[in-house]
Amino acid sequence: MPETGWAGPGGRLSGLGVSQGRAAGPLVRMAGPPSLPAPRPVADPEAEAATAVKALEAVTADLNRRAAAARTGASAGAGGGGGAGAGGEAAEILEALAMIADDPMLREEAETRARGGADAAHALEAAFDGHRDALAALGGYLAERAADLDDLKHRAVAAALGLPMPGLPDPGHPYVLVAGDLSPADTAGLGPDVLALITERGGPTSHTAILARARGLPAVVACPAVADVPDGTIVGVDGASGEIALGLTPEQAAEVMERDRAERARLAAATGPGRTADGHPVRLLANIGSAADLRPGAEGVGLFRTEFLFLDRKQPPSPEEQTAAYAEVFERAEGPVIVRTLDAGTDKPLPFLGLPEEPNPALGVRGLRVDRLLPGVLDAQLAAIAEAARATGADVRVMAPMVTTPAEAAGFARRARAAGIAQVGVMVEVPAAALRAAELLREVDFLSIGTNDLAQYTFAADRQHPALADLLDPRQPALLGLIEACAAAGREAGKPVGVCGEAAGDPAVAPLLVGLGVTSLSMAPSCVPLVREALAGLTLEECRELAREALA
Ligand code: PEP
Ligand code: MG
Numbered sequence: 001m002p003e004t005g006w007a008g009p010g011g012r013l014s015g016l017g018v019s020q021g022r023a024a025g026p027l028v029r030m031a032g033p034p035s036l037p038a039p040r041p042v043a044d045p046e047a048e049a050a051t052a053v054k055a056l057e058a059v060t061a062d063l064n065r066r067a068a069a070a071r072t073g074a075s076a077g078a079g080g081g082g083g084a085g086a087g088g089e090a091a092e093i094l095e096a097l098a099m100i101a102d103d104p105m106l107r108e109e110a111e112t113r114a115r116g117g118a119d120a121a122h123a124l125e126a127a128f129d130g131h132r133d134a135l136a137a138l139g140g141y142l143a144e145r146a147a148d149l150d151d152l153k154h155r156a157v158a159a160a161l162g163l164p165m166p167g168l169p170d171p172g173h174p175y176v177l178v179a180g181d182l183s184p185a186d187t188a189g190l191g192p193d194v195l196a197l198i199t200e201r202g203g204p205t206s207h208t209a210i211l212a213r214a215r216g217l218p219a220v221v222a223c224p225a226v227a228d229v230p231d232g233t234i235v236g237v238d239g240a241s242g243e244i245a246l247g248l249t250p251e252q253a254a255e256v257m258e259r260d261r262a263e264r265a266r267l268a269a270a271t272g273p274g275r276t277a278d279g280h281p282v283r284l285l286a287n288i289g290s291a292a293d294l295r296p297g298a299e300g301v302g303l304f305r306t307e308f309l310f311l312d313r314k315q316p317p318s319p320e321e322q323t324a325a326y327a328e329v330f331e332r333a334e335g336p337v338i339v340r341t342l343d344a345g346t347d348k349p350l351p352f353l354g355l356p357e358e359p360n361p362a363l364g365v366r367g368l369r370v371d372r373l374l375p376g377v378l379d380a381q382l383a384a385i386a387e388a389a390r391a392t393g394a395d396v397r398v399m400a401p402m403v404t405t406p407a408e409a410a411g412f413a414r415r416a417r418a419a420g421i422a423q424v425g426v427m428v429e430v431p432a433a434a435l436r437a438a439e440l441l442r443e444v445d446f447l448s449i450g451t452n453d454l455a456q457y458t459f460a461a462d463r464q465h466p467a468l469a470d471l472l473d474p475r476q477p478a479l480l481g482l483i484e485a486c487a488a489a490g491r492e493a494g495k496p497v498g499v500c501g502e503a504a505g506d507p508a509v510a511p512l513l514v515g516l517g518v519t520s521l522s523m524a525p526s527c528v529p530l531v532r533e534a535l536a537g538l539t540l541e542e543c544r545e546l547a548r549e550a551l552a
Contacts, residue, residue: 010247015223017242018209022260023196024236024253030179031164033154051120052110055159060102067094120160128153187211196237200224205452205463213524222466267529280540283520291328295525300335302522303500313352322384330394343401367402382419397423406439429453434482437489451501474503487517507534515547
């Protein structure tokens with residue numbers, strides 16, 4: 001790797017850097033579902049039947065191997081499996097899928113179809129589709145498993161065609177993962193072998209970006225050209241600048257990894273509360289999705305995204321399961337924990353809620369609005385949070401996402417307090433809420449500005465859209481003006497106003513937010529050291545000057 005530029009002997013690509021840090025390793029692509037070629041004439045039906053059976057065996061063996069890896073806490077790498085803290089559950093899911101792939105009825109059906117003249121891939125397709133329709137007709141829980149059969153079918157067809165199986169790869173060595181895009185469940189299932197992420201699509205506040213930061217993985221999104229880089233090419237990824245160096249040697253890759261380790265160690269050596277150079281305190285808090293994301297160094301948890309616990313679920317979590325998940329975080333976190341109630345919808349689908357499809361999901365029933373259709377969900381969650389807080393004695397606060405009016409804030413505060421939670425806040429993610437910040441603060445104890453959604457709704461720009469990244473830049477003056485208005489309302493009311501969107505973890509933006517008057521910054525734990533360093537280098541007046549310039 002040349003000192004001066006982030007390019008390799010094979011040149012460079014660039015995308016949007018969304019998660020700081022550098023890493024290098026061989027590129028491995030996540031395969032999509034195989035496309036089924038046209039049926040081909042079959043000369044030897046017995047050979048086709050044998051190929052179909054072999055494909056089913058390969059799928060079963062692969063799932064069982066991943067299940068075993070998930071159980072031992074090693075890299076399972078399977079879609080939806082292997083997430084830290086969820087190894088046992090992931091293993092059970094993978095074993096259940098392996099049993100379906102190993103079902104003798106499925107195998108016989110595929111063999112019969114092949115002996116009847118279908119090629120192996122089409123015989124498998126027809127056998128799985130028959131099975132799927134039978135399950136769907138049964139309704140209820142079994143019908144929900146029909147989607148799993150599609151995933152298994154894609155795996156079996158890929159195996160029969162000699163293609164890589166779809167889903168997260170598991171090459172057995174550290175690698176840089178490349179994908180068209182990653183679902184929240186894919187990202188949650190990433191194993192420890194993944195060194196960095198590159199996606200063709202995705203935006204700066206997409207959940208790929210958020211989860212990459214939570215894991216401290218360098219990540220570049222919105223890089224369509226990576227589609228043409230061959231598998232196995234050694235690439236270097238700079239998650240800050242968004243540059244990708246192509247064709248490194250193994251020695252250059254090792255050097256990149258070593259420098260990144262040294263830089264992380266240097267930053268982690270600085271500890272203590274957040275302060276500007278002249279001692280103005282700014283609380284540095286962590287954004288987490290589960291206890292597995294907790295790291296030492298932050299002054300508390302400013303955003304506990306509870307929906308990440310339940311993303312893949314088709315059944316609602318029981319009260320006991322919810323309480324246990326919250327209690328695990330409360331026990332292990334240092335400092336106060338702000339729990340955000342479920343934020344379902346659009347980019348965070350929660351199938352267990354069974355919400356109807358909507359033509360405009362980002363503008364529909366999401367966040368706190370789900371309470372309009374399913375009031376029991378919020379009360380059950382508040383009760384579980386309150387129970388976990390009582391059991392652990394932790395300093396627990398709650399806030400609601402996607403609050404739009406002071407009346408919604410008042411309703412949420414009343415119910416949270418009735419559940420026994422004293423400190424209640426709301427997120428400011430919608431311009432209407434920012435414009436009424438003072439009125440919101442009459443109802444609640446604090447505001448937390450979600451700049452990811454506030455930018456999306458202020459600029460009418462989909463937060464996942466790579467072509468609109470300039471509109472989603474947190475330095476846009478219109479966005480900064482709304483943040484300033486919220487901070488001013490907080491000063492007036494004597495109540496804290498923080499930022500918990502991705503902007504808070506950007507060392508170039510955090511000082512500006514402090515200059516606008518926000519009192520805390522909540523970010524991916526991996527960003528805390530960089531932001532601490534950035535604030536320590538500037539006085540409060542210098543931060544204010546940066547804010548004035550940016551607003552202008
Ligand atoms: C936000 O919108 O800024 C936020 C923190 O919430 P999420 O990214 O989970 O929507
Ligand atoms: Mg949001």
